[in-house]
Amino acid sequence: MVIFFRRRGNPALVINLLGSEPPKCFRSPSYTHFYGHGVFSEDGKHLFATENDFENGAGLIGVYYTDEQFKQVYEFHTPGVGPHESMVMPGGRTLCVANGEILTHPDTGRVKLNLHDMPSSVVSINSRPSKLLNKYNVPKALKRLSLRHMDIAADQTVWLGTV
Numbered sequence: 002m003v004i005f006f007r008r009r010g011n012p013a014l015v016i017n018l019l020g021s022e023p024p025k026c027f028r029s030p031s032y033t034h035f036y037g038h039g040v041f042s043e044d045g046k047h048l049f050a051t052e053n054d055f056e057n058g059a060g061l062i063g064v065y066y067t068d069e070q071f072k073q074v075y076e077f078h079t080p081g082v083g084p085h086e087s088m089v090m091p092g093g094r095t096l097c098v099a100n101g102e103i104l105t106h107p108d109t110g111r112v113k114l115n116l117h118d119m120p121s122s123v124v125s126i127n128s129r130p131s132k133l134l135n136k137y138n139v140p141k142a143l144k145r146l147s148l149r150h151m152d153i154a155a156d157q158t159v160w161l162g163t164v
Contacts, residue, residue, distance in 0.1 A: 060100055097124070
């Protein structure tokens with residue numbers, strides 16, 4: 002299990018619920034912070050973590066190798082702001098990401114910096130090489146609706162939820 006913190010310092014905590022070893026801590030790069038969710042690749046070798054590149058106001062997926070160090074091996078844009086939850090689609094190469102589009106910065110705490118313009122979206126991305134496959138923006142009338150959570154049904158229908 003991995004617990005992602007959304008505060009300055011960028012920590013995540015890896016806890017083995019079946020073992021007796023102590024928890025391990027790893028961090029995102031200094032120019033990002035975690036956005037609270039991550040998902041393991043189907044083979045368990047990689048962890049895809051939603052992150053905020055707060056220097057550029059962009060959403061990222063940080064890809065971490067799940068060895069002892071949880072070292073980041075690459076990253077790619079979602080594209081969008083505020084990626085929250087992501088899930089691996091059946092087949093293992095495609096990520097589905099809910100971009101809540103709420104822009105934040107660690108210097109302002111949890112203040113939402115773009116409430117005037119936050120076109121929430123859901124995207125599907127080929128995880129390697131990173132390539133946008135599809136993007137759905139919520140209608141303009143619902144632009145303040147922040148897509149955050151999701152689930153994938155057996156027929157691959159993606160269900161979305163808000164805060």
